[in-house]
Amino acid sequence: MSxxxxxxxxxxxxxxxxxxxxxxxxxxxxxxxxxxxxxDSVVTIVLGIFVVWLAWNxxxxxxxxAVFTGANREACVPxxxxxxxxxxxxVNAKMGQFIYxxxxxxxxxxxxxxxxxxxxxxxxxAIPSVPWKRLNALLLFAVYPIVALVLMTGGxxxxxxxxxxxxxxxxxxxxxxxxxxxxxxxxxxVRIATWLATAAIIVLFASNIVRSESFRVLxxxxxxxxxxxxxxxxxxxxxxxxxxxTNNQRLKVLVAPVVMLxxxxxxxxxxxxxxxxxxxxxxxxxxxxxxxxxxxxxLPLGILLALGRRSHLPAIKLLSIxxxxxxxxxxxxxxxxxxxxxxxxxxxxxxxxxxLLRALIGVALFSxxxxxxxxxxxxxxxQKGQFEGAQALGLSYWQMMRFIIMPQALxxxxxxIVNSFISMFKDTSLVYIIGLADLxxxxxxxxxxxxxxxxxxxxxxxxxxxxxxWVFCFGMSRYSQFIERRLETGHRR
Amino acid sequence: xxxxxxxxxxxxxxxxxxxPASAATLDDVKKAGTLRCGVNTGLPGFGYQGDDGEWLGFDxxxxxxxxxxxxxxxxxxxxxxxxxxxxxxxxxxxxxxxxLARNTTWTMNRDTALGLNFVGVNYYDGQGFMVRxxxxxxxxxxxxxxxVCVQSGTTTELNLTDYFRSNxxxxxPVVIESQNDVNTAYEQGRCDVLTTDASGLxxxxxxxxxxxxxxxxxxxxxxxxxxxxxxxxxxxxxDIVKWVHFGLLNAEELGVNQDNVDEMVNSENPDVRRxxxxxxxxxxxxxxxxxxxxxxxxxxxxxxEIFDRNIGPDTPLKIQRGLNALWxxxxxxxxxxxx
Numbered sequence: 001m002s003x004x005x006x007x008x009x010x011x012x013x014x015x016x017x018x019x020x021x022x023x024x025x026x027x028x029x030x031x032x033x034x035x036x037x038x039x040d041s042v043v044t045i046v047l048g049i050f051v052v053w054l055a056w057n058x059x060x061x062x063x064x065x066a067v068f069t070g071a072n073r074e075a076c077v078p079x080x081x082x083x084x085x086x087x088x089x090x091v092n093a094k095m096g097q098f099i100y101x102x103x104x105x106x107x108x109x110x111x112x113x114x115x116x117x118x119x120x121x122x123x124x125x126a127i128p129s130v131p132w133k134r135l136n137a138l139l140l141f142a143v144y145p146i147v148a149l150v151l152m153t154g155g156x157x158x159x160x161x162x163x164x165x166x167x168x169x170x171x172x173x174x175x176x177x178x179x180x181x182x183x184x185x186x187x188x189x190v191r192i193a194t195w196l197a198t199a200a201i202i203v204l205f206a207s208n209i210v211r212s213e214s215f216r217v218l219x220x221x222x223x224x225x226x227x228x229x230x231x232x233x234x235x236x237x238x239x240x241x242x243x244x245x246t247n248n249q250r251l252k253v254l255v256a257p258v259v260m261l262x263x264x265x266x267x268x269x270x271x272x273x274x275x276x277x278x279x280x281x282x283x284x285x286x287x288x289x290x291x292x293x294x295x296x297x298x299l300p301l302g303i304l305l306a307l308g309r310r311s312h313l314p315a316i317k318l319l320s321i322x323x324x325x326x327x328x329x330x331x332x333x334x335x336x337x338x339x340x341x342x343x344x345x346x347x348x349x350x351x352x353x354x355x356l357l358r359a360l361i362g363v364a365l366f367s368x369x370x371x372x373x374x375x376x377x378x379x380x381x382x383q384k385g386q387f388e389g390a391q392a393l394g395l396s397y398w399q400m401m402r403f404i405i406m407p408q409a410l411x412x413x414x415x416x417i418v419n420s421f422i423s424m425f426k427d428t429s430l431v432y433i434i435g436l437a438d439l440x441x442x443x444x445x446x447x448x449x450x451x452x453x454x455x456x457x458x459x460x461x462x463x464x465x466x467x468x469x470w471v472f473c474f475g476m477s478r479y480s481q482f483i484e485r486r487l488e489t490g491h492r493r
Numbered sequence: 494x495x496x497x498x499x500x501x502x503x504x505x506x507x508x509x510x511x512x513p514a515s516a517a518t519l520d521d522v523k524k525a526g527t528l529r530c531g532v533n534t535g536l537p538g539f540g541y542q543g544d545d546g547e548w549l550g551f552d553x554x555x556x557x558x559x560x561x562x563x564x565x566x567x568x569x570x571x572x573x574x575x576x577x578x579x580x581x582x583x584x585x586x587x588x589x590x591x592x593l594a595r596n597t598t599w600t601m602n603r604d605t606a607l608g609l610n611f612v613g614v615n616y617y618d619g620q621g622f623m624v625r626x627x628x629x630x631x632x633x634x635x636x637x638x639x640x641v642c643v644q645s646g647t648t649t650e651l652n653l654t655d656y657f658r659s660n661x662x663x664x665x666p667v668v669i670e671s672q673n674d675v676n677t678a679y680e681q682g683r684c685d686v687l688t689t690d691a692s693g694l695x696x697x698x699x700x701x702x703x704x705x706x707x708x709x710x711x712x713x714x715x716x717x718x719x720x721x722x723x724x725x726x727x728x729x730x731x732d733i734v735k736w737v738h739f740g741l742l743n744a745e746e747l748g749v750n751q752d753n754v755d756e757m758v759n760s761e762n763p764d765v766r767r768x769x770x771x772x773x774x775x776x777x778x779x780x781x782x783x784x785x786x787x788x789x790x791x792x793x794x795x796x797x798e799i800f801d802r803n804i805g806p807d808t809p810l811k812i813q814r815g816l817n818a819l820w821x822x823x824x825x826x827x828x829x830x831x832x
Binding site for chain 1: 522534536538540542543544545546549572574575576577579580583585587589661673679680696699700701702703704729804808809
């Protein structure tokens with residue numbers, strides 16, 4: 001078949017020409033994006049002038065007329081006719097306090113180590129290509145908090161019998177749950193284990209009400225009833241072990257109690273670290289403690305509350321709604337005030353409860369309520385078919401949530417979750433009003449030092465604090481966008 | 494209004510708590526090994542932190558003085574608890590601090606209704622006026638016709654109106670919401686006079702571009718007697734803190750200071766001998782050692798030294814003694830004798 005080509009069709013490919021000058025290059029880009037219409041040109045010029053003016057003022061204030069070194073306010077007090085911008089010397093002099101608060105200077109390496117460990121554990125977890133995610137998560141979420149707690153406080157907690165029996169009772173219930181998942185399990189022993197663990201909890205309550213003489217067992221302080229409670233919890237664990245027939249199961253059952261034992265021993269061990277009470281904590285390290293604890297505690301709690309609110313069990317649903325609506329209806333300042341002033345009044349005489357811990361619990365519960373609603377929004381976006389499909393596969397409720405629903409729902413609401421985290425990070429500065437000095441608090445306390453009061457001290461300190469907050473919040477925001485893009489599967493517009 | 498809220502808050506907290514007054518604070522403090530002292534979160538010259546995080550200030554030195562009296566001269570055994578204005582009374586009532594030295598105004602309500610006791614007045618504060626030096630004003634009575642910057646909704650505004658009216662003077666108020674903005678307005682020249690509590694005026698002055706071009710007038714038009722507080726119900730502890738305060742004043746009056754206290758122990762003056770524990774049994778009567786005042790003065794100096802070190806003319810604040818001069822020098826500071 002001979003090729004018949006019309007005469008007006010070119011026989012060869014024409015050489016490619018460069019784009020017309022009006023369509024390519026810097027000038028074209030500028031014209032297209034900034035000066036396309038007269039209106040665009042006016043907007044560009046006005047905004048351009050504003051940006052240049054702003055940038056010039058910032059540079060002039062922050063660099064050109066700023067004071068970078070000096071021992072006290074004399075350096076930053078303007079001489080006759082002189083204009084002085086930022087007083088970075090103030091930030092420089094107080095930097096130790098801004099980061100560590102009143103933490104003793106000789107012990108500050110412990111805070112450094114805590115921060116370093118956080119980076120070492122968190123950064124590999126955040127980078128998708130780094131292997132050993134499971135081990136890494138275990139280190140970050142289980143081992144790190146306890147190590148950080150011991151490093152920051154100094155450890156050597158006098159853990160009493162009440163706490164020991166409480167922790168072992170929890171471990172006993174976990175062991176029962178683990179044993180219960182096995183098929184070859186002795187129902188009778190599981191029932192015995194459940195009864196023993198319940199009895200341990202009841203006796204524990206009784207031991208808190210009945211006051212009695214305490215004595216030491218293996219170096220720990222027990223009352224008679226808390227010792228009984230602990231022994232009951234041990235008995236429950238033993239029954240769980242007996243209930244699991246296969247060897248493999250037996251080991252699994254023992255994991256929770258052994259971990260609990262390790263935690264108790266670690267927390268009560270004396271590492272020779274000097275005790276640093278929490279009223280000395282402050283600055284950026286306190287901000288991070290409050291923010292990270294709040295974030296880490298509120299996400300799982302928020303997921304549970306969101307599930308609870310959509311539960312078909314009326315009691316759980318009602319309790320979740322009451323909890324969420326209560327905490328959402330109260331301002332954080334009120335929560336903090338209540339934690340600082342009301343809780344001590346409600347506690348029995350002589351029982352003290354750490355001020356920082358009270359604030360931490362308040363912040364965590366508060367942000368959990370907000371997160372619950374964000375996550376519920378994600379849950380509502382999942383079609384019914386997903387639930388039914390999961391159920392048709394024979395998945396249990398928790399399996400369905402874990403493998404089918406939550407991965408989709410959480411992905412959908414990443415912006416909302418990160419929004420909550422960012423606003424909580426900034427809200428941590430409210431702890432200032434209950435006498436805790438976070439980053440902003442230490443900066444503001446610095447203003448009261450007569451050796452540094454100048455016309456520019458306050459502005460400099462606040463700009464510095466604002467910048468530090470911005471760095472953290474912007475980092476969170478960028479990382480969330482990275483994760484969004486990575487998990488993006490077919491929702492992109 | 495702010496005071497009303499504070500009072501209500503304080504009163505409601507009292508109503509809720511059964512006020513278990515722990516009897517022997519001195520024993521508790523000795524047992525704990527530290528004095529728990531409530532201080533301001535940050536007030537220039539009175540309670541603040543230095544570059545290395547150490548607590549400094551006029552009120553802070555009162556904490557150290559009491560610690561020195563209790564712990565045999567060791568003024569460092571203090572645990573400072575920074576407290577906000579609303580926190581201070583509950584913290585003392587709930588036994589979270591043993592002593593509150595936080596520039597607190599002594600009022601009848603606070604003294605009687607909150608279950609607290611003021612031990613004395615360590616600083617006579619009150620509303621004052623600051624003007625530009627080039628106005629050549631030397632007395633507040635020359636301020637007729639002036640524009641005055643004042644914070645809105647405070648007793649400061651009321652006092653101002655009353656003062657000008659009772660002296661038959663005219664003035665134009667420039668009422669502004671926050672104290673920071675009041676200072677800015679004054680700096681920008683929107684008013685001739687800035688008014689707030691005198692101790693605050695001196696701090697505000699430091700934030701002005703040229704502090705030396707402004708002067709605080711001598712008149713004080715309201716009563717804001719500031720002093721330390723303790724819980725009611727422990728007379729011994731009340732006496733200890735009260736007499737540490739009186740001891741500091743007496744020491745200044747008798748010329749005993751940080752440098753000469755060791756020589757003054759051998760003084761012939763019976764007043765000095767009693768104060769420093771050479772005669773009598775005065776320290777032991779309140780549960781301390783007889784040479785308690787020697788320890789206190791070695792640790793922090795006498796009242797005048799505390800004043801000069803933290804807020805006096807040689808500090809950036811440059812506060813004059815004024816009402817806080819000893820009674821022998823035309824001020825109000827007067828202590829009962831050690832006898």
